[in-house]
Amino acid sequence: MRKVVFLHPDLGIGGAERLVVDAALSLKGNGYDVQFVTSHHDPQHCFMDTRDGTLPVTVVGDWLPRNLFGRFYAVCAYIRMIYAAAYIVFFSGLTPDIVFCDQISACVPLLHIGGYKIIFYCHFPDQLLSQPGTALKSLYRAPLNWLEETTTGKAHKILVNSKFTAGVFRDTFKRLQVEPDVLYPTMNTDVFDNTRPLPLSQILTSEFPDNGILFLSINRYERKKNLKLALDAMNELKKCLSSNEWSHVHLVMAGGYDTRVKENVEHYDELVSHANILGLTEKVTFMKSPSDIEKISLLIHCHCLIYTPPNEHFGIVPIEAMYASKPVIAANSGGPTETVVNGVTGFLCSLKPEDFANAMLKCIKNEDIRTKMGKAGQDRMKTQFSFVAFSNQLLEIVHSLLDVKDKVV
Structure with a gap:
């Protein structure tokens, strides 16, 4: 059975979390073995699918700080994500065929060591989510922005959530000669x-x-x-x-x-x-x-x-x-x-x-x-924007990376 590991920084409640949960449900429903690795998962603040055992979740590195003295949130988030990626590569024994990661791309080069195919879902460039500040903050963000662009480009497939985000992606990551694919988020209508x-x-x-x-x-x-x-x-x-x-x-x-x-x-x-x-x-x-x-x-x-x-x-x-x-x-x-x-x-x-x-x-x-x-x-x-349309497109992407010839229906 083909295996896909989803690497997500904080598996709580939000649009980004709903997207990766839906992606995991889609692949599981089509015969894939799926699992989450995350640096934080609170059973009282998460989607039911990650709480009731439908989607297995492994938490690693939650002991790492989220900030240092109320600052350096981005650096801490990058470190936590890299630590989780190191767990997958060196200690988990998971041996996935694909790692689907999102939000923070700093972990992508490390994932290459495991020889996995890597999908990176860019909900929005992280550097644009950072609030503008002083010249000192700009100096602090400069290497992080460079790292984000460089590591994003290392993924085998880059996905974005809308044509709007695709345009922002191109304008932000000017060094990357890559056109991301648009995979619109969906909703699980069965639950509804x-x-x-x-x-x-x-x-x-x-x-x-x-x-x-x-x-x-x-x-x-x-x-x-x-x-x-x-x-x-x-x-x-x-x-x-x-x-x-x-x-x-x-x-x-x-x-x-x-x-x-x-x-x-x-x-x-x-x-x-x-x-x-x-x-x-x-x-x-x-x-x-x-x-x-x-x-x-x-x-x-x-x-x-x-x-x-x-x-x-x-x-x-x-x-x-x-x-x-x-x-x-x-x-x-x-x-x-x-x-x-x-x-x-x-x-x-x-x-x-x-x-x-x-x-x-x-x-x-x-x-x-x-x-x-x-x-x-x-x-x-x-x-x-149905779950079927979302699932079919995601399966085509996964099959192309794995060179699977199965038809998507």
Whole structure:
């Protein structure tokens, strides 16, 4: 049996983690032996597939520091990933045919020692995720940026999550004479279809009227996700509605929250404070790290998804909402421009609160719009971003690397 090892830095909850989990499920379903190696895996903060034994997980090097005196996060992340790669090569006895790694490419040259075929999935260049800073920080990042570009180019196959990211990849890694392949993320619809949703009364702390309109935002509590825009849009929306209409509107902000991540803790508090300042305390419910069943239940019960990140690399949540037959209101940039069809499956808006509020108002005032857009979104998701389409493309890539002649069906 062919073996594929997935090497991932922190197997928690997020778009990158969902991508590699789906890739592993796809290959396992097609007869491959799959296993994860990671530097951190918290059973209380992960996807069910990595907790219930469906996908075996080995944790190595979690004792290594995540930072040094509150700094050098990137260096520590690189060291942890290289250590995990060393475990695969020298100590694990796994002997995989392919190693599928993502996020941090510094481990790729070490993996070559094992003679494996290497797939590197670039969700987004790491150097662009680093916040700009002083000249000293630029000096610190320079060798890391060079290392990222050099080691990324050592992979046998490079994948990206959207055409947008492919363009960013080319503009960032100018020394590399390689064209990455686009492998759109997907969602496991079987889990969605086989989940009985919880009633809203078990999810929301406040009572929600039967004829209410529920808007939903799902994103990690990070500043780059621009979550304040959803609150500002709610504030603008209030000005457009009568007091009776406004009484039936509610927003749920659900997102990944890890107490080990300082920004998660700080930004959550910032958002709660901002809601209080705007007088939205009773109109917004904040949720930390919703479980899979809570997330699916929210997608089923909501009337519209609000997706605020600018220049998002891809964005898995919009296609999840589309599968749930919900319109998507998203920023008109990045990956959502490839998933959301403006005026057909949702609305692509500028980053102005008024523009988001105007789209939200249309969804409130016209139930037919919500229904038609929801149906169109589900049809588009099934055609363009289904698990079958994702699986077939991934199998073609894996077979080409292994020179397997089996047909993909």
